[in-house]
Amino acid sequence: MRRKKLFKMAEVLTFENVFRDPTVIFGKWKEFFGNDNDIVLEVGCGRGEYVIGLSEVYPERNFVGLEMKGSRIWPGAKKMLAEERKNVSFINTMVKNVFDFFGEGELSEIWVTFPDPQPKPCRAMKRLISPRHLEMYKKLLKKGGKLHFKTDNTMLFDYGVEVVGADKDFEVEVVEYDLYSTEDRADLAEAKLVQTYYEGKFSALGEKIKYLRAKI
Numbered sequence: 761m762r763r764k765k766l767f768k769m770a771e772v773l774t775f776e777n778v779f780r781d782p783t784v785i786f787g788k789w790k791e792f793f794g795n796d797n798d799i800v801l802e803v804g805c806g807r808g809e810y811v812i813g814l815s816e817v818y819p820e821r822n823f824v825g826l827e828m829k830g831s832r833i834w835p836g837a838k839k840m841l842a843e844e845r846k847n848v849s850f851i852n853t854m855v856k857n858v859f860d861f862f863g864e865g866e867l868s869e870i871w872v873t874f875p876d877p878q879p880k881p882c883r884a885m886k887r888l889i890s891p892r893h894l895e896m897y898k899k900l901l902k903k904g905g906k907l908h909f910k911t912d913n914t915m916l917f918d919y920g921v922e923v924v925g926a927d928k929d930f931e932v933e934v935v936e937y938d939l940y941s942t943e944d945r946a947d948l949a950e951a952k953l954v955q956t957y958y959e960g961k962f963s964a965l966g967e968k969i970k971y972l973r974a975k976i
């Protein structure tokens with residue numbers, strides 16, 4: 761592994777807005793944020809563009825980006841510290857560990873942004889929008905909480921529409937196969953607000969961006 765990457769992976773764990781040890785933060789989010797505001801989680805946040813972008817527009821909400829690769833969150837976490845942005849933080853772990861960090865019903869929204877498609881059927885359970893993960897999201901979200909899913913990948917989006925639609929606990933509110941061709945609608949504003957690294961990459965290749973939102 762390159763030295764620079766190793767350095768970032770190590771340094772990111774020293775940042776006060778990045779958590780790896782759940783015992784430091786479980787049950788203490790209000791204390792950390794200094795308020796009782798809603799908490800929004802982005803899973804597989806990569807560079808964290810979504811949580812960073814939303815945290816600027818919605819200072820009255822708290823944002824947490826969860827990402828297994830520490831080097832990816834390093835630039836965003838460093839920038840947030842430099843700007844003293846207090847309503848955004850990161851967790852460096854795998855999504856399977858999320859209950860070590862949050863209790864049931866602790867989140868108001870979950871964003872799943874451009875997850876790896878895992879195209880082989882035998883790897884479907886690894887998709888961050890699979891039934892296995894939906895069970896986790898349902899427990900994490902409070903009543904009325906929202907799940908947002910953005911992708912460029914048609915196979916993955918069809919799969920997401922199918923599994924979320926089949927889940928009786930979710931009420932699907934929005935399914936858009938070409939988000940940016942929709943008219944200006946208030947309920948799509950947040951979905952259009954931030955373009956992540958992967959969104960930019962696939963948009964440049966001409967892929968249409970898809971968006972699903974469901975309520976619990």
Ligand SMILES: C[S@@+](CC[C@H](N)C(=O)[O-])C[C@H]1O[C@@H](n2cnc3c(N)ncnc32)[C@H](O)[C@@H]1O
Pocket residue numbers: 803804805806807808826827828829832853854855856873874875876956957958959
């Ligand atoms: C295709 S990238 C998308 C990153 C970002 N959301 C974006 O739109 O640019 C998928 C990200 O999910 C992360 N990831 C994949 N599986 C994960 C898991 N089980 N737990 C945590 N992060 C995961 C990967 O490390 C990667 O950064």
